[in-house]
Amino acid sequence: MNIxxxxxxxxxxxxxxxxxxxxxxxxxxxxxxDEICSAxxxxxxxxxxxxxxxxxxxxxxxxxxxxxLKQPVLGICVGMQLMCKYSHEGDVKCLGIIDTEVKRFEVxxxxxxxxxxxxxxxxxxxxxxxxxxxxxxxVHSYYVPLNENTVAVTQYGIEFSAAxxxxxxxxxxxxxxxxxxxxxxxxxxxxxL
Amino acid sequence: xxxxxxxxxxxxKDGRTVKGVNFVGLRDAGDPVDLAEIYSKEGADELVFLxxxxxxxxxKTLLDLVxxxxxxxxxxFTVGGGISEIKDAYALLxxxxxxxxxxxxxxxxxxxxxxxxxxxxxxxxxxxxxxKYTDEGWKVHLRGGRDRTEIDLFDWAREVEQRGAGEILFxxxxxxxxKAGFANKELAHLSDSLSIPIIxxxxxxxxxxxxxxFTDGKADAALAASIFHFKEIxxxxxxxxxxxxxxxxxx
Numbered sequence: 001m002n003i004x005x006x007x008x009x010x011x012x013x014x015x016x017x018x019x020x021x022x023x024x025x026x027x028x029x030x031x032x033x034d035e036i037c038s039a040x041x042x043x044x045x046x047x048x049x050x051x052x053x054x055x056x057x058x059x060x061x062x063x064x065x066x067x068x069l070k071q072p073v074l075g076i077c078v079g080m081q082l083m084c085k086y087s088h089e090g091d092v093k094c095l096g097i098i099d100t101e102v103k104r105f106e107v108x109x110x111x112x113x114x115x116x117x118x119x120x121x122x123x124x125x126x127x128x129x130x131x132x133x134x135x136x137x138x139v140h141s142y143y144v145p146l147n148e149n150t151v152a153v154t155q156y157g158i159e160f161s162a163a164x165x166x167x168x169x170x171x172x173x174x175x176x177x178x179x180x181x182x183x184x185x186x187x188x189x190x191x192x193l
Numbered sequence: 194x195x196x197x198x199x200x201x202x203x204x205x206k207d208g209r210t211v212k213g214v215n216f217v218g219l220r221d222a223g224d225p226v227d228l229a230e231i232y233s234k235e236g237a238d239e240l241v242f243l244x245x246x247x248x249x250x251x252x253k254t255l256l257d258l259v260x261x262x263x264x265x266x267x268x269x270f271t272v273g274g275g276i277s278e279i280k281d282a283y284a285l286l287x288x289x290x291x292x293x294x295x296x297x298x299x300x301x302x303x304x305x306x307x308x309x310x311x312x313x314x315x316x317x318x319x320x321x322x323x324x325k326y327t328d329e330g331w332k333v334h335l336r337g338g339r340d341r342t343e344i345d346l347f348d349w350a351r352e353v354e355q356r357g358a359g360e361i362l363f364x365x366x367x368x369x370x371x372k373a374g375f376a377n378k379e380l381a382h383l384s385d386s387l388s389i390p391i392i393x394x395x396x397x398x399x400x401x402x403x404x405x406x407f408t409d410g411k412a413d414a415a416l417a418a419s420i421f422h423f424k425e426i427x428x429x430x431x432x433x434x435x436x437x438x439x440x441x442x443x444x
Contacts, residue, residue: 014289018264048314109195110390110413112316112359116196116238116443135196135443137269139316139359156195178269178291180233 001191003027004039006066006079009056012177016045016076019177023188031060041191042069045177046078050102050142051090053078067095072193075171080164081142083171089142097169100147107157112141117154119162119174124151125193126163126170126186136162136172136179136186144173196443197407197435198238198414199428200392201421203228205244205274208254210422226261228422233266235428238443240266241294241362241416244274245337256288263289271319277301279308286313294319294362297335300342300349303356310357319392320358322349324379325366331379338366347382354387361387362416364394372398372420377410384411392416400426400434407440 003020005027007013013029020027020043027043028035036042044066046053057063066073066083075083082094087102094102105111116135119127143160146153152163154173163172170190176183203210203225210225229240242262244255259272272285273294282293299306299320309318323334324346331346350361363383365376375396384391390413393406397417406412420426432444 012286012291014287015263015291018289019267021264022267047316111388112390113195114316114360114390115198115413118194139269141315175269178267180267184267 001025001041002039003041003043003191004036005029005043006036006045006062007031008053008060008062012045012047012175015175016043016177019184019187020191023184023191025191031062033061033065036062036065037069040071041193042071042073043076044073044079044082045076046080046082048078049089050078050081050087050094051092053082054087054090054092054094057082063095067097070168072190073169074187074190075169076177077140077173077175080171080173081140081144083164083169084144087142098144098147098149098164098166098171100145100149102142102144104142105157109157112139113143113156114139116179117156117174119152119154121153122151124163124165124170126165126172126189127152128189130182130185134182136174136176136182138174140173194441196238196441197412198392199236199403199431199442200239200241200414200416201228201232201237201428202241202243202394202416202418203422204418205242205255205258208258211245225258226265229262229266229270232421232428233268236432236443237268237428239268239414240270242270242272242274243294244272256284259285259288259290273319273321277305279312282309282313282317286317292317292319292359294321296321296323299353300333300335300344303352306353306356306358310359315357315359315389318358319360319362320353321362321364322346322353323364323366334366338369346379347386350383350387354389358389360390360392360413362392362394365396368396369394371396374398374402375406375410375412375415377405380406380410380412384413390414397426400431403431404435404438404440407435
């Protein structure tokens with residue numbers, strides 16, 4: 001299988017690559033449009049600020065390409081946030097795949113929301129065989145509110161989208177590549193779609 | 194509910210794990226990559242690697258180690274020791290580290306915290322603070338506690354938060370190595386006055402100390418080394434104990 005891991009300068013691509021290697025896959029790290037288009041699966045990671053990440057995407061024209069992809073695409077963390085239409089982190093227009101705005105946590109709790117938290121209300125094949133209340137690793141200060149594409153929910157002062165899914169676009173707020181065996185299982189299920 | 198994190202810390206020297214008592218008298222405690230994998234399988238929530246001699250040695254050994262750890266384990270890890278420039282942090286990011294921790298370099302050049310934040314985001318930046326109680330209050334210490342500064346612990350903690358740190362790793366030099374419990378009063382004060390997560394370090398001796406640091410000390414995470422390395426407290430047992438005491442843990 002051909003896996004394109006989008007390497008656009010705002011991702012923890014190495015960690016995701018190693019996670020794929022542990023599952024027996026060897027992804028191509030790339031921002032080349034042809035390589036991305038011809039892949040069977042595309043993984044779109046991201047860390048850091050949404051604004052900086054969007055600028056990186058624009059520089060390589062990936063902001064235009066990603067919404068047109070037809071194969072299964074998995075957004076991770078900031079990758080998921082960039083799939084939304086707008087982010088309040090740096091007030092930046094994003095890819096517009098998911099029709100919602102990314103907001104900052106306004107809760108009386110520590111920010112970033114950092115560490116292991118439970119996920120529930122699954123409604124996606126990504127979570128097949130995952131037990132309710134399993135914990136996965138989050139690190140973020142901004143969140144995707146609950147919306148019609150929400151397929152998993154986590155609570156941190158408020159309920160927010162732990163995962164979204166729309167057509168061939170899948171995305172998780174937590175770091176599958178750093179969420180122990182549960183994370184590996186979710187990544188594996190995406191690759192086996 | 195967000196879990197309280199248990200973090201084994203691996204002090205690294207010459208590519209091996211060491212842990213000193215009060216930072217003096219080092220004792221070999223094994224291979225870092227093997228230990229990392231054991232901890233990950235036992236249910237550790239994160240790992241911290243502190244290269245205690247990084248400033249004197251070639252960086253390449255550390256980068257190789259980081260790469261080997263990143264290849265093998267599937268939980269987050271932080272690397273600290275000898276990071277004084279953006280390029281040091283970038284090399285570690287490329288090798289596969291999730292977060293870096295800065296200590297002395299941030300005290301000498303506080304702007305480094307802003308630069309790290311701007312380049313990599315808050316989630317990548319842990320500021321480690323070593324402090325000791327003096328007759329003038331809690332003072333920040335450098336070089337593993339050898340050098341005293343005139344900087345107040347709580348003032349510095351507020352400043353690092355404002356400059357963009359994502360977490361603070363606070364080690365009480367008075368508690369470190371004593372196995373008599375964490376500095377809960379100071380930790381609670383830090384937690385109450387800041388909005389970023391606090392990792393408690395120094396003083397873990399038994400399971401009750403962990404319960405206390407998460408309740409009285411209001412810590413978000415607790416770090417320890419030798420009690421894990423020498424298997425005095427197995428992590429699964431600690432997690433079961435904490436869960437039994439109504440502390441949210443990943444179990």
